[in-house]
Amino acid sequence: MRVTLAGSRHFGVKTLEMLLTHGVEIAGVVVADGDDRLAAAARDAGLNLHVQADPKVIEASEIPPDTDLIITAHSHARVSEEALAASRLGGIGYHPSLLPRHRGIAAVEWTIREGDPVTGGTIYHLAERMDAGAIAAQEWCFVVKGETARELWERALAPLGLKLMARVIDHAKTFGSLPAKPQDERFATRAPRIKAAVEA
Structure with a gap:
C-alpha cells in the first residue's frame, strides 16, 4: 500500500x-x-x-x-x-464531527458553540464538495461540559482521528477497497469560520 x-x-x-x-x-x-x-x-x-x-x-x-x-x-x-x-483508491480525510453535521473548517468550535453533548470523528472520501464524500468510518464521543474546542480536540478528537484512520488503512490493506456509506443530506449543517459567522 x-x-x-x-x-x-x-x-x-x-x-x-x-x-x-x-x-x-x-x-x-x-x-x-x-x-x-x-x-x-x-x-x-x-x-x-x-x-x-x-x-x-x-x-x-x-x-x-x-x-x-x-x-x-x-x-x-x-x-x-x-x-x-x-x-x-482515491483519497480520504478526517473530519472532527459526526458528518454530515458541522461540515466546514470550524467543526470543533461549532460543536462547543451549539452545545452538542455528543460529537465524534469521521473518515470520509474526498469529493468535489467539501466534507460531503461517503463515510468510511465514524465513531462518537461525549463532550465534557465546559471544555474548550482545543481541549475537546486534544482530549478526544485528535486521538480518535488517528485510531479511525488506522482502522480504514487496515481495511484497505486487507480488502483492497474502502468502506463507503453515503452521508444523509437531511442532517447536514455548516461550520464556517466563527469570525465569518459572527459578521454574517
Whole structure:
C-alpha cells in the first residue's frame, strides 16, 4: 500500500508517525508551506516532499506515481478530481464531527458553540464538495461540559482521528477497497469560520 500524505501542523505530523509504524509505504508528503512542521518531519524521515504550487489546490502532478491512497491530515487544500483519479483508491480525510453535521473548517468550535453533548470523528472520501464524500468510518464521543474546542480536540478528537484512520488503512490493506456509506443530506449543517459567522 503506497500512501501519499497531504497535510500540516501537529495532526499532520501525528498522522505521519502513525503511517510510519503502520506497514504502509509513504510515496510522498505534500504540504502547502515548506516551513510547516510536517514538512520538517518529512525531511527528517528522508521522505519525498512536495510543496504545492497553489496552497488552495492539490493537482494530479503533485501526487507521486503509483499512489494507492491519498490521505489528508489538517490540509485545507482541495484535492482536485484529477489528483484523486491519479490514486488507485482515491483519497480520504478526517473530519472532527459526526458528518454530515458541522461540515466546514470550524467543526470543533461549532460543536462547543451549539452545545452538542455528543460529537465524534469521521473518515470520509474526498469529493468535489467539501466534507460531503461517503463515510468510511465514524465513531462518537461525549463532550465534557465546559471544555474548550482545543481541549475537546486534544482530549478526544485528535486521538480518535488517528485510531479511525488506522482502522480504514487496515481495511484497505486487507480488502483492497474502502468502506463507503453515503452521508444523509437531511442532517447536514455548516461550520464556517466563527469570525465569518459572527459578521454574517
